[in-house]
Amino acid sequence: MTDTVLSLQGVTLRYGKLTALDAVDLAIPAGAIYGFLGPNGAGKTTAIRCAMGLLTPQSGRVLIDGHDLRQSRRKALASVGAVIETPALFPNLTGRENLDITRRMLDAPPALIDRALELVDMRDAADRRVGQYSLGMKQRMGLARALLAEPRLLILDEPTNGLDPAGIRDMRALIRALPERTGATIFMSSHLLSEVEQLASHVGLLQQGRVVFDGTLAALSEQQAPRLLVTATPADTAHEVMTASGFAGVIRDKDQFTLTDPEAITAERVAALNAALHAAGCQVSQLTLDRADLETTFMTLTGHGEART
Numbered sequence: 001m002t003d004t005v006l007s008l009q010g011v012t013l014r015y016g017k018l019t020a021l022d023a024v025d026l027a028i029p030a031g032a033i034y035g036f037l038g039p040n041g042a043g044k045t046t047a048i049r050c051a052m053g054l055l056t057p058q059s060g061r062v063l064i065d066g067h068d069l070r071q072s073r074r075k076a077l078a079s080v081g082a083v084i085e086t087p088a089l090f091p092n093l094t095g096r097e098n099l100d101i102t103r104r105m106l107d108a109p110p111a112l113i114d115r116a117l118e119l120v121d122m123r124d125a126a127d128r129r130v131g132q133y134s135l136g137m138k139q140r141m142g143l144a145r146a147l148l149a150e151p152r153l154l155i156l157d158e159p160t161n162g163l164d165p166a167g168i169r170d171m172r173a174l175i176r177a178l179p180e181r182t183g184a185t186i187f188m189s190s191h192l193l194s195e196v197e198q199l200a201s202h203v204g205l206l207q208q209g210r211v212v213f214d215g216t217l218a219a220l221s222e223q224q225a226p227r228l229l230v231t232a233t234p235a236d237t238a239h240e241v242m243t244a245s246g247f248a249g250v251i252r253d254k255d256q257f258t259l260t261d262p263e264a265i266t267a268e269r270v271a272a273l274n275a276a277l278h279a280a281g282c283q284v285s286q287l288t289l290d291r292a293d294l295e296t297t298f299m300t301l302t303g304h305g306e307a308r309t
């Protein structure tokens with residue numbers, strides 16, 4: 001037992017000449033819902049495959065619940081459950097029968113089936129054939145199957161991908177409740193920043209195979225650059241005052257200004273700007289200190305605009 005359920009330490013994985021993961025360090029603490037984000041092609045799937053022992057990195061190591069995947073593969077993987085893409089289930093069998101196949105393979109007690117069905121809210125549909133299930137129901141049944149192993153680490157690859165709005169809402173509510181109800185730590189990839197913001201306690205940001213952020217959602221929010229929103233008229237005079245006061249990064253939209261230079265945004269300089277605007281005869285109707293939203297932070301950290309929200 002350890003407080004870090006999954007860690008990647010200096011993991012480098014190359015596909016031929018392409019370095020898909022470049023000395024990746026990630027630490028997923030026990031009890032977390034860890035949202036793993038990155039633009040397309042950043043290496044998320046590759047990292048997940050490494051964490052599941054499906055790919056072996058050229059260097060670095062993967063530890064699951066303290067067990068090195070290379071040295072104690074069986075022990076390490078015994079603590080992992082995963083739902084990757086649409087779960088492969090037998091369509092002519094019922095949900096319950098599908099779960100029973102996995103239960104027998106695991107040699108787990110039959111009572112675990114009802115427990116898993118209840119966790120994913122599928123008790124009522126358990127005796128219907130999987131062929132009649134919606135995608136959301138299949139996803140939930142895949143999750144139930146992963147839960148049969150009572151995993152300490154649950155890996156979910158884009159768990160809401162392809163679901164309709166109601167399905168997305170249900171799946172998110174279900175994921176949110178899982179750490180407390182099962183004790184599992186969740187490592188989930190997503191390309192939806194808003195989803196991670198709503199669900200995750202921790203965030204990892206990957207950009208071209210490199211980790212650009214690994215920490216709590218709160219710590220990521222702290223990285224959000226401050227900005228000053230000003231509404232003042234006459235706008236031309238106000239603009240001149242701002243420039244003369246040494247504020248760089250002034251974005252103007254009619255009489256509304258956004259000042260984005262974090263160095264300049266100190267309490268003293270904001271007060272001095274306010275006084276200078278008044279002295280120049282400007283009427284200031286808004287002067288607000290604010291932080292950029294998470295999407296802007298994400299763009300800044302990843303260096304471009306491929307976040308699909």
Ligand SMILES: Nc1ncnc2c1ncn2[C@@H]1O[C@H](COP(=O)(O)OP(=O)(O)OP(=O)(O)O)[C@@H](O)[C@H]1O
Nearest residue numbers: 015018020038039040041042043044045046047191
């Ligand atoms: N089997 C493979 N052989 C060669 N290159 C690969 C292979 N799998 C992935 N890649 C490349 O490795 C890089 C990382 O891919 P990966 O699928 O891990 O990214 P991702 O973050 O999961 O992207 P997406 O969000 O599009 O799924 C990409 O440049 C991709 O083209």
